[in-house]
Amino acid sequence: MAREGSRRAGCSRQAGARGGGRRRPPTWEVSDSDGEGPAGAEARARARGPAEERRAATEERRAAAEALRPEQALRRVAVRVDPALLEDARASILLEALGALGCEYHLEPQRPARSLRWTRAKPDPCPCTVPSEVWGADEQDLLLLLEPEEFLRGIVQLTQTCGLSCSVPWICPESSTSAHLAVIGLDAYLWSPQPSSQERRQRESPAMAHAPMALSWPQVEEALVLLQLWAHVDVLLVDSWRELSQHVCAFTKALAQRPFKRYRESRAFSFCVDGRWAAGEHVAKDGTGLRGVWWRQIRQFHRVSPAMADAIVTAFPSPRLLQQAYTSCSTEQERLALLADLPVKTGDGVRPRRVGPDLSRRICLFLTATNPELLLDLGS
Secondary structure (H helix, E strand, C coil), X not given: CHHHHHHHHHHHHHHHHHCCCCCCCHHHHHHHHHCCCHHHHHHHHHHCHHHHHHHHHHHHHHHHHHHCCHHHHHCCEEEEEXXXXXXXXXXXXXXXXXXXXXXXXXECCCCCCCEEEEEECCCCCCCCCCCHHHCCCCCCEEEEEECHHHHHHHHHHHHHCCCCCCCCCCCCCCCCCEEEEEEECHHHHHCCCCCCXXXXXXXXXXXXXXXXXXXXXXXXXXXXXXXXXXXCCEEEEECCHXXXXXXXXXXXXXXXXXXXXXXXXXXXXXCCCCCHHHCCCCCCCCCCCHHHHHHHHHHCCCXXXXXXXXXXXXXXXXXXXXXXXXXXXXXXXXXXXXXXCXXXXXXXXXXXXXXXXXXXXXXXXXXXXXXXXXXXXXXX
16 A cells, blocks of 8 residues: 555656646746747748738739739720610610620710710729729710711711811810710611702702711711811711620720720730749849859840851850951951851761851841841842
C-alpha cells in the first residue's frame, strides 16, 4: 500500500513538473503573439503586401469586366419609344423585338415626335477602376422615323437653302443629341406612279403647297451624301418594320457594348496578356539579355534563319555598333552591302553560306532610313 501511494505521489509530481511552464497553454501562445506589438503586425503586412495588392487589383479588374460585360450592360440600356409610333399597327413588331432582346423599353412622349431615344445607366456600385471617359459625357442617341413624303419635302428644303446658316429640317438646331433618321418604304414610294404635269401645276398653288415635290433617285442619293458629309446625319432606308426592328436591336446591342470597348481601349497595352510565354527576352539591370533582344529583332525580318541572326549578332553585338559602322561607310552602296559577305555557320558537309545582299539591304534601310512609308521587303 505504501509503495502504491508513493507511485501515485510520483506520478502527481511528474504531472506537476510537466505543467510547470515547459508547455504554454494555447491562450498564452495567442496572447504572446499579440504582444509582439505594432512592429510585428506591420512586418507581416509588408511581407504579404505585394501579393495582396496584386490579388486586390485582379479582383477589381475582374469586377470591372463583369460589370461591363455586354450581357450585363444590355440590362441597363432603356429604349424610350414615342407613343405616336404606335399609330401604325405594324409598330408592334418593334416592341416585340425589344422585348425579346432583353432590354427595357418605355412608352414616353419624345421630342421630336415619332422618335426613339436610348439611355444607359451606370452599374451600382460603379467599379472605381473604370475611367470616367468610358461612360461618355452625357451621350444621347436618337432615331427619328420619317414618312417618305416628309423626308422628300425636307430634302427639297435642304437642297434649296443649303448654306452656313442652314440646318437639318427635321431636327432642332439646339439639340445636343446624336440624331439618326429612318425612312420606311421610300423605294416603293419613289417607284409608285408619279403625278402628271397638270397635277404638279396644281400642287404649286398655295392650297397644295404642303404636297411633296417629285424627286428622282439620283437627287435622293445626292441629298443622302449631303446629309452625311455636311450635317453628319445618317439616314437608314428600310422596306418594312421588321427590317427597322432588326436595326434598332443591333444598335441597342452596340450601345451596350460601347463602355466595354472603351474600357478595353483605355488600358495600356490591352493586347498584351499575362504569362511567361508573352514576356519576351528578360533584360537585367546590368544589361544582361540585350544581346538576345537584338537577336530576336533580327529574327523578325522575313526569311532570316537563326544561323543568319547569329552571324550578324556575332559581328555587331548591338544596334549601336552597327549604326556606327554604317556611319563610317563612305557611299550608300557600301552601307547597303556591309553585311552581305558575313559568313553563316552551317553543318558539316554543307556548302558555306553568307548573309547575302537582300538581308543586308533590309537591315541597312531599317536602321538608317527616315521615310516611314518605305517598303523594306521587295518580295512582299
